[in-house]
Amino acid sequence: MAAATPHSPPPPQLSSPFLEYIRAPGGLDKVVLRGRRSCSVEIRLFGGQVTSWKNDHGEELLFVSSKAIKPPKPFRGGIPICFPQFGTQGNLEQHGFARNRLWAIDDNPPPLPVNPAIKAFVDLILKPSEDDLKMWPHSFEFRLRIALGAGGDLSLTSRIRNTNTDGRPFSYTFAFHTYFSVSDISEVRVEGLETMDYLDNMKGKERFTEQGDAIVFESEVDKVYLAAPSKVAIIDHDMRRTFVVTKEGLPDAVVWNPWDKKAKAMQDFGDSEYKHMLCVEPAAVEKPITLKPGEEWKGRLGLSAVPSSYCSGQLDPLKVLHG
Numbered sequence: 355m356a357a358a359t360p361h362s363p364p365p366p367q368l369s370s371p372f373l374e375y376i377r378a379p380g381g382l383d384k385v386v387l388r389g390r391r392s393c394s395v396e397i398r399l400f401g402g403q404v405t406s407w408k409n410d411h412g413e414e415l416l417f418v419s420s421k422a423i424k425p426p427k428p429f430r431g432g433i434p435i436c437f438p439q440f441g442t443q444g445n446l447e448q449h450g451f452a453r454n455r456l457w458a459i460d461d462n463p464p465p466l467p468v469n470p471a472i473k474a475f476v477d478l479i480l481k482p483s484e485d486d487l488k489m490w491p492h493s494f495e496f497r498l499r500i501a502l503g504a505g506g507d508l509s510l511t512s513r514i515r516n517t518n519t520d521g522r523p524f525s526y527t528f529a530f531h532t533y534f535s536v537s538d539i540s541e542v543r544v545e546g547l548e549t550m551d552y553l554d555n556m557k558g559k560e561r562f563t564e565q566g567d568a569i570v571f572e573s574e575v576d577k578v579y580l581a582a583p584s585k586v587a588i589i590d591h592d593m594r595r596t597f598v599v600t601k602e603g604l605p606d607a608v609v610w611n612p613w614d615k616k617a618k619a620m621q622d623f624g625d626s627e628y629k630h631m632l633c634v635e636p637a638a639v640e641k642p643i644t645l646k647p648g649e650e651w652k653g654r655l656g657l658s659a660v661p662s663s664y665c666s667g668q669l670d671p672l673k674v675l676h677g
């Protein structure tokens with residue numbers, strides 16, 4: 355456990371062998387969840403953002419740019435939270451303000467059904483500041499539980515409640531902007547999104563239908579798959595690893611890789627880093643979610659990394675997608 359000063363003891367929830375609270379200057383305090391062997395998850399309070407997820411060999415599974423910038427800029431990599439706006443779909447800054455705010459530990463969250471096998475979890479909360487309310491005049495409580503399962507699986511459960519006292523509903527779009535670390539983007543394929551309709555952000559959000567084959571990557575991709583299945587697999591041939599992404603309450607799935615030209619134009623991203631990342635982002639984009647005062651919405655992201663013995667078409671996609 356990191357040393358806490360006598361004036362700032364760690365929140366009670368954090369006194370557990372599975373959790374560590376690490377203080378750092380400049381809004382970089384973080385919580386570390388520890389699982390079996392070398393499994394771990396790191397969460398920065400700035401952005402309520404997962405910035406690391408390691409398997410039991412201590413290998414990093416999420417991509418973080420070597421050029422990621424410190425607060426108050428959003429942090430390039432891990433799992434930024436896009437709320438209350440996805441992308442440029444509204445008047446707010448790109449992807450909303452939640453990824454750019456200091457979240458707090460939620461010491462006393464309302465009950466959430468827990469798997470008793472999960473010992474390592476933390477609850478965070480974000481409420482709007484006076485300035486946020488000027489930009490987006492809605493009062494809300496955004497609770498986020500981040501949990502590391504016994505087998506090294508990572509889950510993020512978001513609960514958003516409308517706490518407006520003026521009787522007004524509000525609507526928002528949302529995404530778990532997950533950056534996966536991959537060996538070589540040209541060797542990666544995504545299964546589960548074939549035949550889906552998508553909006554192409556590179557073509558003015560025009561609607562298309564994906565062809566029947568698994569998705570592979572040869573150039574920039576920025577698509578919002580609509581009503582995507584609850585399970586998507588990212589198969590990394592070189593690493594012989596498959597990420598299984600599950601989602602609840604989040605109808606859409608964004609797939610993004612900036613490729614070489616955009617990579618060069620991004621200040622907080624290395625020129626060649628596009629080769630080693632892929633974003634697959636469970637999201638609610640096409641149809642904003644509307645909450646009346648007192649109503650709560652729940653969305654869940656589940657991630658696991660399983661060894662895959664893919665070699666020249668041997669992998670059975672049904673097994674990956676349906677267990």
Ligand SMILES: O=P(O)(O)OC[C@H]1O[C@@H](O)[C@H](O)[C@@H](O)[C@@H]1O
Nearest residue numbers: 441448449531555576608610635
């Ligand atoms: O640079 P940002 O704001 O983190 O956004 C990165 C990308 O995020 C993706 O989710 C969007 O679909 C892209 O259009 C966007 O470029």
